[in-house]
Amino acid sequence: MNRLLSGDTPKSIVLSVLLAVIVIALAFAPFLFPGSRSLETAARICIFIVLVASYDLLLGYGGIVSFAHTMFFGIGAYGVAITIDRLGTGYGALALGALIGLAVSGVIALLIALLSLRVRAIFFAMITLAIASAVAVLVSQLSGFTGGEDGMNIRIPRELTPANRLGEVFGTRITGKTLNYYLVFGGSLFLFLVMLRIVNSPFGRVLQSIRENAFRAEAIGYRVVYYRALATCLSAMVAALAGSLFAIWLRYVGPATTLGMEIMLDILLMVVIGGMGTMYGAVVGTAIFVLAQNYLKELMGGLSEATASLPVLPELLSPDRWLLWLGVLFILSVYFFPTGIVGRLRGTR
Amino acid sequence: MSESAPTHAPKMATLSLSDRLKPWLPLLLVPALIVLGYFAIDSTSSWLTLTVSGLAMGMMIFVIASGMTLVFGLMDVINFGHGAFISFGAFVGTSVLLALGTMTGAPSLMLNLLAIAAAVLAAMIVTGVMGLAFERVIVRPVYGSHLKQILVTMGGLIVAEQLIYVIWGGHEIVIARPETLKGAITFAGAALEKYRLLAVGVGLVVFLALRAVMRRTKIGLIVRAGVENPEMVQALGYNITRVFVGVFIAGSALAGLGGVMWALYQEIITAHMGNEIMILVFIVVIIGGLGSVEGCFIGALTVGLVQNYAAFLEPKLALISNIALMVAILMWRPMGMVPVIKAK
Numbered sequence: 001m002n003r004l005l006s007g008d009t010p011k012s013i014v015l016s017v018l019l020a021v022i023v024i025a026l027a028f029a030p031f032l033f034p035g036s037r038s039l040e041t042a043a044r045i046c047i048f049i050v051l052v053a054s055y056d057l058l059l060g061y062g063g064i065v066s067f068a069h070t071m072f073f074g075i076g077a078y079g080v081a082i083t084i085d086r087l088g089t090g091y092g093a094l095a096l097g098a099l100i101g102l103a104v105s106g107v108i109a110l111l112i113a114l115l116s117l118r119v120r121a122i123f124f125a126m127i128t129l130a131i132a133s134a135v136a137v138l139v140s141q142l143s144g145f146t147g148g149e150d151g152m153n154i155r156i157p158r159e160l161t162p163a164n165r166l167g168e169v170f171g172t173r174i175t176g177k178t179l180n181y182y183l184v185f186g187g188s189l190f191l192f193l194v195m196l197r198i199v200n201s202p203f204g205r206v207l208q209s210i211r212e213n214a215f216r217a218e219a220i221g222y223r224v225v226y227y228r229a230l231a232t233c234l235s236a237m238v239a240a241l242a243g244s245l246f247a248i249w250l251r252y253v254g255p256a257t258t259l260g261m262e263i264m265l266d267i268l269l270m271v272v273i274g275g276m277g278t279m280y281g282a283v284v285g286t287a288i289f290v291l292a293q294n295y296l297k298e299l300m301g302g303l304s305e306a307t308a309s310l311p312v313l314p315e316l317l318s319p320d321r322w323l324l325w326l327g328v329l330f331i332l333s334v335y336f337f338p339t340g341i342v343g344r345l346r347g348t349r
Numbered sequence: 350m351s352e353s354a355p356t357h358a359p360k361m362a363t364l365s366l367s368d369r370l371k372p373w374l375p376l377l378l379v380p381a382l383i384v385l386g387y388f389a390i391d392s393t394s395s396w397l398t399l400t401v402s403g404l405a406m407g408m409m410i411f412v413i414a415s416g417m418t419l420v421f422g423l424m425d426v427i428n429f430g431h432g433a434f435i436s437f438g439a440f441v442g443t444s445v446l447l448a449l450g451t452m453t454g455a456p457s458l459m460l461n462l463l464a465i466a467a468a469v470l471a472a473m474i475v476t477g478v479m480g481l482a483f484e485r486v487i488v489r490p491v492y493g494s495h496l497k498q499i500l501v502t503m504g505g506l507i508v509a510e511q512l513i514y515v516i517w518g519g520h521e522i523v524i525a526r527p528e529t530l531k532g533a534i535t536f537a538g539a540a541l542e543k544y545r546l547l548a549v550g551v552g553l554v555v556f557l558a559l560r561a562v563m564r565r566t567k568i569g570l571i572v573r574a575g576v577e578n579p580e581m582v583q584a585l586g587y588n589i590t591r592v593f594v595g596v597f598i599a600g601s602a603l604a605g606l607g608g609v610m611w612a613l614y615q616e617i618i619t620a621h622m623g624n625e626i627m628i629l630v631f632i633v634v635i636i637g638g639l640g641s642v643e644g645c646f647i648g649a650l651t652v653g654l655v656q657n658y659a660a661f662l663e664p665k666l667a668l669i670s671n672i673a674l675m676v677a678i679l680m681w682r683p684m685g686m687v688p689v690i691k692a693k
Contacts, residue, residue, distance in 0.1 A: 059496075063496055065495075065496060065499045065500070115676060115679055115680075116679075118683065122427055122495050122639075123635055125427075125429075125499050126631040126632075126634075126635055127631075127635065127675070129627075129628065129631060130628050130631050130632055130671075130672060130675070131672055133625075133628050134628075134668055134669055134671075134672050137668055138668055138669070141665075141668070261624075265503075265507065268500065268503070272500065320514070320519070321511055321514065321515060323507055323511050324507070324508055324511035324512070324515070326507070327504045327505075327507035327508035327511065328504075328508055330500070330504040330507070331487065331501055331504040331505065331508070334491075334497055334500050334501050334504065335490055335491075335501070338497070
C-alpha cells in the first residue's frame with residue numbers, strides 16, 4: 001500500500017477516512033448508486049480528479065499558473081473524436097487517437113513553455129490565456145474538421161455502450177456502460193497513482209524547491225527552465241489522456257464541454273478548495289465541488305423563490321448567478337485557506 | 350638601456366550603424382508595417398481604410414492597456430481583473446448615452462460630443478471608484494505573490510462580470526453612435542469612418558497627455574522612479590503605496606474610457622466583452638515590455654494594424670495573426686520591445 005502511494009500517505013485520520021470513502025464510493029458506484037445520473041456524476045468526478053491533479057502538478061508543485069489546461073484536455077478529447085471519425089470505430093483507433101492527443105499536447109506544451117518560461121514565469125499565465133482562447137475560437141470555426149459549435153458524436157465500440165447487456169449482479173444490471181465506467185475508473189486511478197509517483201520522485205522535490213525559490217534552485221545547479229518545461233509537458237499530457245477518457249465516456253466532444261473558460265474556472269476552484277500542492281487535494285476538492293455544483297444550484301433556486309418579494313436578493317440568488325458566489329468563495333479561500341481542505345486536515349497552518 | 354614600454358595603441362571601435370539603430374528599431378515597426386501593408390494590399394483606398402481602422406483599434410487597446418502595464422511596472426501587481434473595468438465602463442457609458450437619447454439623436458456635433466463626454470465622465474468615475482475598491486479589497490492582501498494575485502484577481506473578474514448580469518440583465522445591449530458620428534467621410538477615394546478618426550484622436554491625446562505627465566511633472570517622476578526601484582523611492586520619503594493606489598485608480602478609469610470607446614466602436618456590448626479585449630491587452634503588454642508606456646503604445650498599434658491587415662488579406666489567418674505576432678516579437682526581443690530595467 002505504501003509502495004502504491006509512493007510513500008505519500010494522507011498523514012491525517014480524517015483525511016484517510018475521507019479519501020477511503022471517496023475511493024470506495026467511486027469503485028462501487030454502479031452498485032451503490034444505481035441510475036444513470038449518479039453514474040454520470042461518478043465518472044465526471046473520476047475524470048476531473050485526474051484533470052485537477054495534473055493541474056495541481058503545475059500550479060501547486062511548480063507554482064506556474066496556466067490557463068490552457070482545458071486546451072490540452074480538449075486536444076485529448078478531439079484527438080479521439082477525430083481519429084475515430086476518420087478511421088472508423090475500433091479499439092485501435094481509440095488508442096491511436098489518445099496517443100495522437102498525447103503527442104500533440106506534449107509538443108504544444110513544450111513550445112509554449114520554451115517561448116514563455118525562459119523569460120518570465122508570469123508571461124506564462126498571459127500567453128496561455130491568449131493561446132487557449134484563440135484555439136477555442138479556432139475549434140468552433142473549423143467546422144469541417146472539428147464539428148464546430150455542434151461538436152462531434154463519437155461511435156465507440158459496441159461492447160462499451162448500454163446496448164451491450166451482460167446480465168445482473170446484486171440486482172444491478174451490468175451493461176457496456178458499466179464496463180465503460182470501469183475503464184474510466186481504472187484509467188483515472190492509474191493516472192493518479194502515476195502522478196503521485198512523479199511528485200514524490202526527486203523530480204517532484206526539485207519542482208517544489210523551484211516553487212519556493214527559483215533563484216536558489218538555479219544556484220544549486222538545477223536548470224529551472226528545464227524542470228518547469230518538463231512539468232508543463234507532463235501536466236499537459238496527463239490532461240490530454242483525461243480528455244480522451246472523457247470523450248470515450250461521453251461519446252461526444254464539443255467546445256463547451258471541453259474547451260470552455262468555465263471549465264478552466266472549475267478546475268481552478270477545485271484545486272484551491274481541495275488544497276494546492278498535494279495530490280489528495282485534487283481528490284477531495286473535485287468530489288466536494290462536483291457534488292456541490294449539483295446541490296448548490298438547487299439550494300439557490302429555493303432561496304431565490306423564498307426571497308422573491310424582496311428587491312435585489314432574488315436576482316443575486318438566482319441559480320444562474322451561482323458563479324458569482326463561487327467567485328466570492330474562491331477569493332475567500334485564496335485569502336484564508338491557501339492550503340485548502342487537505343492542508344487544514346494535515347495541520348500545516 | 351631600459352626597454353621602452355610596449356607601444357599600446359587601443360583601437361576605439363565606433364558603434365556600427367546597426368548597433369546605433371538597435372534601440373530605435375521598435376519605433377520604426379509601426380511605419381514599417383504600414384508601408385508593408387501598402388505593398389501587400391493592391392488597392393490604395395482599402396489600404397487607407399484598413400490603416401485608419403487598425404490605428405483606431407490600436408489606440409483603444411492602448412488606452413485600456415496603459416493602466417495595466419503601469420500597475421505592473423510600479424508594484425509588480427498583475428491584474429487579471431482589468432477586463433472587469435472595461436465591461437463596467439462600457440455598460441455605464443452606454444446607460445448614460447441611452448438616457449441622453451435626445452442629445453445623441455440631435456444632428457449637432459456639439460451636443461453629440463457633449464453626450465459622449467458625459468458618458469465617458471460617468472464611466473471613468475464609476476470605474477475609478479471600482480478600481481479603488483478593487484485595490485483595497487482584492488489586490489492589497491496579496492502583494493508580493495504573483496500566484497495569489499493571478500488567482501484572486503481572476504476571482505474578482507468573475508464576481509464583477511456576474512454583477513453586470515445582476516445589474517443590467519443578461520442581454521447584450523445595442524447602442525447606436527451619435528447622429529453626427531455615423532457614416533464615413535471620403536478621402537482620396539477611401540471611406541474613413543468618422544468615429545474611427547475620433548478614436549484615433551482620443552487615443553493620441555491620451556498618449557501625449559500620459560507622456561507629458563510622466564515626463565514633465567513631479568508625480569510622473571516619482572512614478573518612473575518607482576517603476577525602477579520602489580524601495581529607494583520609499584526611502585526618499587514618498588509614500589509609494591499611495592502613489593500606486595493613484596495609478597491603479599487612473600488605470601481603471603482609463604480602462605473605463607476604453608470600454609466606452611469600444612462600445613461605440615462595436616455598437617454592441619456584452620458582459621464578457623472585457624474578457625475578449627483582455628486577450629489583446631495581454632498580447633500588447635507582453636510584446637511592449639511589461640511596465641513600459643511607450644512599448645505599450647507601439648505594441649497596441651502593431652496589434653491593431655496586423656489584425657486589420659490580416660483580416661483583409663486572409664480572413665482565416667486573423668485569429669492566429671496576433672499569436673504569431675507575439676511569438677515573433679518574443680523571439681526577437683524576449684523582454685518585449687521596450688524592456689523595463691528594474692534595479693533589483
